[in-house]
Amino acid sequence: MLQKPRGTRDFLPDEMERRRLIEERMRAVARRWGYREVCTPNFEYLELFTMKSGEEIIQEMYVFEDKSGRQLTLRPEVTASVLRMYVNEGRVLPKPIRWCYFADCFRYERPQKGRYRQFWQFGVELIGADTALADAEVIMLADDLLHTSGVEFDLHVGHLAPMKHILRDLPPDDHRMVMAHLDRHDPQALGHALEAKGLGDRTELLLALSECREIDEVFEIAGDVPERPRIEETFTILDSQGIRYRPNFGIARGLDYYTGMVFEAFAPNLGAENQILGGGTYRLAYLFGGDDAASCGFAVGFDRIMVSIGDFPLEYEPVVGVVCTPEARTRALEIARAFRKTGIRTEVDLMQRSLSAQLSHAARTADYAVVVGQRECEAGTVTLKNLHTGEQRETTLDDAVAEVMRFGRC
RNA sequence: GCCAGGGUGGGGUAGUUGGUUAUCCUAAGGGACUGUGGAUCCCUCGACCCGGGUUCGAAUCUCGGCCCUGGCCCCA
Known part of the structure; x- marks a missing residue:
């Protein structure tokens, strides 16, 4: 396949x-x-x-x-x-x-x-x-x-900004490497990398920065960061609006x-x-x-x-199956059209099934069956069957549509 | 690219120390039933992931590939 x-x-x-x-x-x-x-x-x-x-x-x-x-x-x-x-x-x-x-x-x-x-x-x-x-x-x-x-x-x-400030002596190309180590929570690799650049003293600062959860501490660690007012203003706005978040100045990945x-x-x-x-x-x-x-x-x-x-239940909407005898097919299509016009999901048999097989199918796939045969055609009515309760009655098309529209609203 | 565990009808499964026509449930289609049901019974449909190897014989053993699930790497 x-x-x-x-x-x-x-x-x-x-x-x-x-x-x-x-x-x-x-x-x-x-x-x-x-x-x-x-x-x-x-x-x-x-x-x-x-x-x-x-x-x-x-x-x-x-x-x-x-x-x-x-x-x-x-x-x-x-x-x-x-x-x-x-x-x-x-x-x-x-x-x-x-x-x-x-x-x-x-x-x-x-x-x-x-x-x-x-x-x-x-x-x-x-x-x-x-x-x-x-x-x-x-x-x-x-x-x-x-x-x-x-x-x-x-x-x-x-x-x-705070991280870049700590790394300001390093060429920008090296920032990426440092950030990658930080992101992987690999202090040893980070230490070795900075050591090789002659900046071993920055390791502690960077680790402290990525652990830090208080904004004030960020600037104690990183020093005089020019962007400080802008950063503080952003966080103040978030706090004023009750946004729940965690300050994280170790974000670096990609x-x-x-x-x-x-x-x-x-x-x-x-x-x-x-x-x-x-x-x-x-x-x-x-x-x-x-x-x-x-x-x-x-x-x-x-x-x-x-x-x-995950999965959650969807709002349920009623389904109507129109069940008809062969001679009532045209009427059945008119009835289906009337239901659809009000937004109701309506299905008709496409497989030339017997009336009993149509009903059997409707019982599995629909909430209501609307049965229409020669009798209903001549009387100008439809038979509306509630497939959950088994109750059925012969009534007008408008009334049948109205009842289905009431479904699930009680 | 790497690692682990998997792959049997549409879905879920039994069978794997190699051995007849591959098990069961379910779904789907039809019928018993030509104006009334989801039950029941009957029928139909439909699978060993692919390819090579070992063997008289492979769903079963072996190798390679593909795919699935999760993890590593990566993540704009």
């Missing part, structure tokens, strides 16, 4: 309805904050992503050549596309720009729990606002979004292009892949030929949210 490609999934209707429900909640939250949805191409020039993230990421992407020899790739993320779009068409729009997106992305990686080769991200980008409140708004929106989706999560908020505030969220009930959200401030527009607009955004790992939430 033909298999689906590795790392992809099929979604049956029950799961699809759950996904759509959560997706719609996220859209609604973003809309309430003024973030309107945009859509960018599923594939882009390879260059867009290598400019942003470097040549190494090619091996993690679905890269292909089109019939004209263009180097293209399925998008591995959406931020680069949104910023390209901003440079292409958004520069004249009034600032700040608030956009959101929901899109599938593709990465050629080894699948595991919560990690797939096709996966969905919900994200927002705030472009053109460079203030503490802008940073805080994006975090508060992330918090609102996660709460509204129903997932349990821990929110970590940090800023890269955040090459972030410039200041960074934040992440984790779902405690997931496995190795438990990060469900990541974001921060960055500057990308100039890379794609635009101005040096300050930006701030985040992306939610939608599939991980769904894994973390």
Whole structure:
């Protein structure tokens, strides 16, 4: 049998309805904050992503050549596309720009729990606002979004400035290496690496910084960080609005292009892949030929949210099965149309089943059967049967529709 | 790319010291029943992941691959 490609999934209707429900909640939250949805191409020039993230990421992407020899790739993320779009068409729009997106992305990686080769991200980008409140708004929106989706999560908020301040003697290329060791909670490797650079005295500071949970202590450790007022203002805003988060100035993983505030969220009930959200401030527009607009955004790992939430019951809507004899087929289709017009899910037999077989099928798949044969056709009525109670009565079509609409409201 | 455990009808399973026609449940389609049910009975459909090797004989042993689950690495 033909298999689906590795790392992809099929979604049956029950799961699809759950996904759509959560997706719609996220859209609604973003809309309430003024973030309107945009859509960018599923594939882009390879260059867009290598400019942003470097040549190494090619091996993690679905890269292909089109019939004209263009180097293209399925998008591995959406931020680069949104910023390209901003440079292409958004520069004249009034600032700040608030956009959101929901899109599938593709990465050629080894699948595991919560990690797939096709996966969905919900994200927002705030472009053109460079203030503490802008940073805080994006975090508060992330918090609102996660709460509204129903997932349990821990929110970590940090800023890269204190760490960069401690490492200010090091060339930027070395920052990455140091951050990688820090992120892996590998103090020995970190110590050795700094020792080799003649900065062994910084090891203690960095470790203390990543352990630190109080903002005041951050500056005792890191010293006179120029960004201190901005950082404090952001945290003050979050506190004033009752946002629950953990200050974490050790956040460093894979955040090459972030410039200041960074934040992440984790779902405690997931496995190795438990990060469900990541974001921060960055500057990308100039890379794609635009101005040096300050930006701030985040992306939610939608599939991980769904894994973390697990199955939940969907709101139930009544289903009607129209059961008819062959001579009543035209009337049956009219009846089905009348039910559908009021929004009721209505199904008719397509398999030329006997009346008894139609009813038997309806009993498994519907809440009501509407039986129509020659008798009802001549009398201008329908027989409405409640398949849960077994009660049935002959009545008018309008009355039958009205009864089904009352279903589940008592 | 690496490690561990797996792969038997659509779903769930039995069978693996090699041995007849591969077990059972369920789902799906039909019938018993041409104007009334989910029960019951009957029928139908449908599987040993793929390929090589060992053997008289492989679902079973062996090697390689693919895929699944989880972990490592990575995580824009």
